[in-house]
Amino acid sequence: MNEPQSARPSFATPRPSACPGLLRIVAARDGGICRVKLAGGVLSAEQALAVAAAAETHAGGVIELTNRSNLQIRGIHGDHQALVADLLGAGLGPGNPASDDVRNLMLSPSAGLDRDMLLDTRPLAAQILTSLEQRPRLHQLSPKFAVCLDGGEGLAMREHPHDLWLSALQRDGQTWLAFGLAGCPAFDAPLAAVPVEQGHALVLAVLELFLDLASPEQARMRQLLSDLPAAAFLAQLRARIPVPLEAVEGWQKPATNQDYRHLGLYPQAQAGCVAVGAAAPLGRLTSTTLRQVARLAVQYGDGQLHLTPWQSLLLPNVPAERGQALLEALQALGLLVSPDQALARLTACSGAQGCAKGLADTKADAVRLAERLPGGVSAHLTGCKRSCAAAHVAPFTLLAVAPGRYDLYQRDAQHPGFGVLRARDLTIDAVGAHLAVDSRSHTA
Incomplete structure (x- = not known):
């Protein structure tokens, strides 16, 4: 039977866009990109296994966690339609293919589970x-x-x-x-x-x-x-709402996740249960790692994986007495479970290896920077001014100007864009030294 036209991958959309989707594979330097939008950021273990298999069969086995709680398969080659069919068969698309692009609704990864909600x-x-x-x-x-x-969750972006x-x-x-x-x-x-x-x-x-x-x-x-x-x-x-729109007096801006509560053990509203969080280094997993995490979700929890906007995973409904064992198992897979691990405080776009606009290999440079990063400092490395991988401005932004060289910015509410330019044309070693001096000046 021929596949319906509406379910085939394409490069067309009512509003032209370069954004990848499930049905629109977008070309990149390292191959095609397919983005899977997850309802509420939730992925079942069975679906995770299907994603891992699809990434191995039709791509290079690289899976990215996005900053809006979705996932991407990178390096797609060969038969795009077969990839899409595999993902649709796992229930990873909408019932109406025409709606795939617009299902952009972000929740807390602890929605329905959070003690503070x-x-x-x-x-x-x-x-x-x-x-x-x-x-x-x-x-x-x-x-x-x-x-x-x-x-109102305690764990929310x-x-x-x-x-x-x-x-x-x-x-x-x-x-x-x-x-x-x-x-x-x-x-x-x-x-x-x-x-x-x-x-x-x-x-x-x-x-x-x-x-x-x-x-x-x-x-x-x-x-x-x-x-x-x-x-x-x-x-x-x-005029379009059936009830009056009420003014909000004395708005108290809700707290942000400054203490990396998406990593480690997170107590749930449900008695005796915790959610266990771990981050993918620089937002990337291999198909092998995703498959192992899916099995851990079944072994320790309820078989669900909640993706987070911090490019991490939260495994919910784990008996509290088993939480530490799961955390250690996730760490053994190479995932990041504490902000004390410097890579947990770094993000980076795909860089020159995956994007034609990238001026530097941001992923490799981030690994080098992690060896030099002072405690408590967070930063984002971007290969060009678009800063695709950061939905909001990081405390420090490294903007690539050439291979291995970056301009360093510090976030400042009084300055638009990346903030205040701190230094130009730095090597990664120089960036690390600069941030170390800044860190000491703030703690002296």
């Missing part, structure tokens, strides 16, 4: 994902258009910018959802709030109003808001 976001997330899949109008959104749903973000809060004993546009809960005040029961209606109203107002060139919310003030967008939104 104000709201179990999973039922609302399921409603939103169903609408994204079943409403053809929403398929006009850009593959980059993204929504964040924050339930609140620094990534999103086109629409929602964050739970308590008002007079009732749970509400504050929301904002083209920003994030960590840095921006919300525009308004609705009762949680109206969360689904709010999301649909925002997305449809965006599509009504945005020109074809305005693929992202920030582009629309550069022409239309947020207050004007909000005024039009009020």
Whole structure:
């Protein structure tokens, strides 16, 4: 039987994009890239085994964890349609192939499990994902258009910018959802709030109003808001929501994950259970390692792997008394389980080995930098100014200017982009020395 045309990989999308998807394999220097978007960032052990097999059969066996809790297979060669068929057969695609690009909804990896959560976001997330899949109008959104749903979990990424973000809060004993546009809960005040029961209606109203107002060139919310003030967008939104949009007084910006709680043992709301977190070095796993992690998820937990926006894995529902043993097993596989491991505090794009725009081998340079990185310092290495692998600005950014040489920036809220330029044209050794001096000056 011939495969339906809609299920074949292609290079076309309603809004042209270079973003890879499940059905759109994008060419890179090291081969094709296929991105698998996971509902809530959750992957079953069986699906993980299917991904590992597909990466071995149709690619070079390299699997990347992304900063929005998805995964990518790199180095794809040969029969793209066979790869897609294998992944679809494992239930790793949407029921409606036309919706694959727009299923960009990020949750906490501890959604429904977190002791600090104000709201179990999973039922609302399921409603939103169903609408994204079943409403053809929403398929006009850009593959980059993204929504964040924050339930108040202690383990949540609140620094990534999103086109629409929602964050739970308590008002007079009732749970509400504050929301904002083209920003994030960590840095921006919300525009308004609705009762949680109206969360689904709010999301649909925002997305449809965006599509009504945005020109074809305005693929992202920030582009629309550069022409239309947020207050004007909000005024039009009020007419589309069945309940009043309430002002949020005294907004307390929620805490960010400064202490690397995605690594190690994380206590759950469920008594006697922990989630166990480990990071893939520089965001990459081999198919062999993913297969072994899947088996550990079955042996110690409930057979689920939760991907995180820190390019790591969280294995939930592990009996507390077995958590340490699982942590040691993950470390034995070469995964990072503590911020004391310098590579856990470094991220890097694919660099010159995987991208034609990369000016340096960022992955190899990051490994070298880890040997020289002072304790507590975090940094991102990017092969060009696009900084694809970092959804938000890191404390320090190394911008490649030539093979093995970087400009060093430090994040500063008063300066746009990467922040303040600290030094130009440094070798990795010089970067390490520079960061060591800076670290000592802040602790002296």
